[in-house]
Amino acid sequence: xxxxxxxxxxxxxxxxxxxxxxxxxxxxxxxxxxxxxxxxxxxxxxxxxxxxxxxxxxxxxxxxxxxxxxxxxxxxxxxxxxxxxxxxxxxxxxxxxxxxxxxxxxxxxxxxxxxxxxxxxxxxxxxxxxxxxxxxxxxxxxxxxxxxxxxxxxxxxxxxxxxxxxxxxxxxxxxxxxxxxxxxxxxxxxxxxxxxxxxxxxxxxxxxxxxxxxxxxxxxxxxxxxxxxxxxxxxxxxxxxxxxxxxxxxxxxxxxxxxxxxxxxxxxxxxxxxx
Amino acid sequence: xxxxxxxxxxxxxxxxxxxxxxxxxxxxxxxxxxxxxxxxxxxxxxxxxxxxxxxxxxxxxxxxxxxxxxxxxxxxxxxxxxxxxxxxxxxxxxxxxxxxxxxxxxxxxxxxxxxxxxxxxxxxxxxxxxxxxxxxxxxxxxxxxxxxxxxxxxxxxxxxxxxxxxxxxxxxxxxxxxxxxxxxxxxxxxxxxxxxxxxxxxxxxxxxxxxxxxxxxxxxxxxxxxxxxxxxxxxxxxxxxxxxxxxxxxxxxxxxxxxxxxxxxxxxxxxxxxxxxxxxxxxxxxxxxxxxxxxxxxxxxxxxxxxxxxxxxxxxxxxxxxxxxxxxxxxxxxxxxxxxxxxxxxxxxxxxxxxxxxxxxxxxxxxxxxxxxxxxxxxxxxxxxxxxxxxxxxxxxxxxxxxxxxxxxxxxxxxxxxxxxxxxxxx
Numbered sequence: 001x002x003x004x005x006x007x008x009x010x011x012x013x014x015x016x017x018x019x020x021x022x023x024x025x026x027x028x029x030x031x032x033x034x035x036x037x038x039x040x041x042x043x044x045x046x047x048x049x050x051x052x053x054x055x056x057x058x059x060x061x062x063x064x065x066x067x068x069x070x071x072x073x074x075x076x077x078x079x080x081x082x083x084x085x086x087x088x089x090x091x092x093x094x095x096x097x098x099x100x101x102x103x104x105x106x107x108x109x110x111x112x113x114x115x116x117x118x119x120x121x122x123x124x125x126x127x128x129x130x131x132x133x134x135x136x137x138x139x140x141x142x143x144x145x146x147x148x149x150x151x152x153x154x155x156x157x158x159x160x161x162x163x164x165x166x167x168x169x170x171x172x173x174x175x176x177x178x179x180x181x182x183x184x185x186x187x188x189x190x191x192x193x194x195x196x197x198x199x200x201x202x203x204x205x206x207x208x209x210x211x212x213x214x215x216x217x218x219x220x221x222x223x224x225x226x227x228x229x230x231x232x233x234x235x236x237x238x239x240x241x242x243x244x245x246x247x248x249x250x251x252x253x254x255x256x257x258x259x260x261x262x263x264x265x266x267x268x269x270x271x272x273x274x275x
Numbered sequence: 276x277x278x279x280x281x282x283x284x285x286x287x288x289x290x291x292x293x294x295x296x297x298x299x300x301x302x303x304x305x306x307x308x309x310x311x312x313x314x315x316x317x318x319x320x321x322x323x324x325x326x327x328x329x330x331x332x333x334x335x336x337x338x339x340x341x342x343x344x345x346x347x348x349x350x351x352x353x354x355x356x357x358x359x360x361x362x363x364x365x366x367x368x369x370x371x372x373x374x375x376x377x378x379x380x381x382x383x384x385x386x387x388x389x390x391x392x393x394x395x396x397x398x399x400x401x402x403x404x405x406x407x408x409x410x411x412x413x414x415x416x417x418x419x420x421x422x423x424x425x426x427x428x429x430x431x432x433x434x435x436x437x438x439x440x441x442x443x444x445x446x447x448x449x450x451x452x453x454x455x456x457x458x459x460x461x462x463x464x465x466x467x468x469x470x471x472x473x474x475x476x477x478x479x480x481x482x483x484x485x486x487x488x489x490x491x492x493x494x495x496x497x498x499x500x501x502x503x504x505x506x507x508x509x510x511x512x513x514x515x516x517x518x519x520x521x522x523x524x525x526x527x528x529x530x531x532x533x534x535x536x537x538x539x540x541x542x543x544x545x546x547x548x549x550x551x552x553x554x555x556x557x558x559x560x561x562x563x564x565x566x567x568x569x570x571x572x573x574x575x576x577x578x579x580x581x582x583x584x585x586x587x588x589x590x591x592x593x594x595x596x597x598x599x600x601x602x603x604x605x606x607x608x609x610x611x612x613x614x615x616x617x618x619x620x621x622x623x624x625x626x627x628x629x630x631x632x633x634x635x636x637x638x639x640x641x642x643x644x645x646x647x648x649x650x651x652x653x654x655x656x657x658x659x660x661x662x663x664x665x666x667x668x669x670x671x672x673x674x675x676x677x678x679x680x681x682x683x684x685x686x687x688x689x690x691x692x693x694x695x696x697x698x699x700x701x702x
Binding site: 006007008009010011012026028029031032033036039040043044110111112113114115116117183184269270272273274 | 290317320321366367368369370371372373374375376377378379380381382385387389390393394396398399403406407410411412413414415416
């Protein structure tokens with residue numbers, strides 16, 4: 001018998017830890033869980049994956065009319081529809097994956113109370129699945145770019161880095177919210193409100209240039225600020241990468257994610273008892 | 276000699292149960308409790324995972340001081356009544372939940388089968404679910420690829436493999452789910468009451484598969500209410516009672532001790548309000564097996580009349596359903612009996628339905644009784660899903676008045692009606 005499979009079961013003491021080797025062993029389950037979510041999500045719908053495009057598109061239309069036309073919010077000289085749509089790309093991903101992930105442990109309880117597998121897979125699944133929607137939503141951006149004759153600058157090479165920061169931010173919050181949400185179902189009611197507040201706090205309908213210079217770095221602690229302004233710089237070919245915001249936001253996202261992992265590992269040992 | 280595959284020492288697990296909350300009886304009281312409820316709710320929810328005091332009326336120990344060892348390749352049965360801690364023990368060993376005290380060492384790749392079809396998604400096809408369920412149970416994609424055809428043919432669903440599972444009959448879904456689980460190849464397997472699925476033929480097939488698994492040198496911990504299955508599969512058994520390990524030894528001795536009734540759970544089974552099985556407005560409160568004097572029995576003679584009584588609460592008016600009891604022995608279904616009509620239970624209340632087993636119907640041996648409550652018009656809708664509830668040991672005292680007459684040797688069959696023989700001299 002191989003000692004590699006030696007496993008000791010003991011009462012929880014101190015902080016838990018993430019078993020990376022075990023996560024690697026279950027990598028196929030990751031794949032199947034993501035695939036299950038994608039397959040099941042749009043089953044028996046007429047429009048299917050088109051929904052991934054429709055949501056941000058109509059949000060852009062509404063924002064352009066309300067904030068662009070009526071409220072005349074400045075957009076750094078960029079046509080308002082494309083200005084806000086570029087922000088809605090990462091925002092829709094962030095809000096959507098957060099909402100699904102926060103609820104993920106509660107909805108998967110019937111599975112993980114019957115079978116053991118690394119529970120970390122559960123909140124991470126929506127973060128991966130929503131990337132597909134995110135990619136699809138880019139098609140509309142392509143259309144808008146042609147329409148408004150916008151060409152991305154060379155800074156578009158930093159886009160993957162921004163996507164990484166976007167996923168890391170969503171991961172950190174999802175770990176906290178899902179673990180809390182299993183024991184305190186209040187989270188389910190709080191999350192829609194939270195995402196709405198966070199959306200207006202993020203530069204989705206307004207530019208970061210409205211933030212007074214002395215508060216800029218403090219504001220940058222909110223990682224989505226750097227992500228969204230970065231998306232605009234990379235895709236719309238105006239302005240320079242807001243590296244200050246990205247650096248500050250990256251640091252705070254990292255703290256959030258590492259803290260989330262520790263918290264999740266600590267709570268994980270009680271999941272089956274509180275579900 | 277190699278180290279044991281499973282080594283459990285002093286394992287304990289406690290849960291906090293919800294105490295009945297005190298309801299205020301005045302308007303001011305209600306208002307005050309509404310204002311303070313967030314705080315008390317928070318304390319209650321946080322209390323689910325904190326145990327400052329390990330005693331108290333709201334704490335129950337599902338397992339206490341359980342210690343045992345299982346050698347590599349051994350097949351061990353775990354028996355005990357509902358709530359004795361059998362499932363909790365498997366959940367702790369599987370890593371699903373953490374123990375409160377003690378320690379367990381597992382040496383080998385472990386897989387648990389606490390419920391078949393975990394993670395089945397009704398919108399996905401049979402094929403997709405096989406992959407998903409297999410991965411949840413710990414198989415890699417390659418392993419599933421290799422066993423896919425075997426799984427599908429074992430489940431007998433070849434024609435429907437690309438149909439969404441929501442269009443399957445419940446029997447088909449369960450067969451497919453069991454087939455996936457049956458093709459796992461861990462070194463240590465934890466199995467909880469999964470043989471009670473499908474029809475009799477499929478159950479026999481499952482039991483056969485379990486025997487194959489046991490025969491391959493796999494270490495198996497097997498929980499069941501089906502004593503016949505435990506006797507057939509396991510060489511050794513553990514008896515749990517109120518969270519403690521009260522008996523350990525050769526299977527036949529342990530099952531006999533269990534059936535002797537000294538550990539409760541035989542003759543009658545009752546559920547607390549919170550745990551009582553049932554959905555859709557029916558709650559099963561208790562099941563009793565009694566003799567003609569109304570005493571609960573765990574042991575009976577072939578000539579006894581037995582009464583199986585289901586007590587249930589009907590919570591909605593006008594429900595129409597029937598009760599069903601299925602008797603298993605020797606690893607197979609002996610017979611099923613249903614109430615002949617789906618009677619309307621016009622008013623909510625507590626009802627009971629009694630099945631009378633006439634003398635000289637059962638054979639000798641242990642019977643495991645499964646009950647269910649359902650309505651059926653084309654499709655079955657269950658109010659109480661089939662579950663094994665009771666066990667009875669039937670013996671023949673050989674007084675000469677039974678179907679045996681004065682024949683005392685082996686006599687086959689799952690039923691033993693007293694039939695008439697006519698002897699005539701023809702010429």
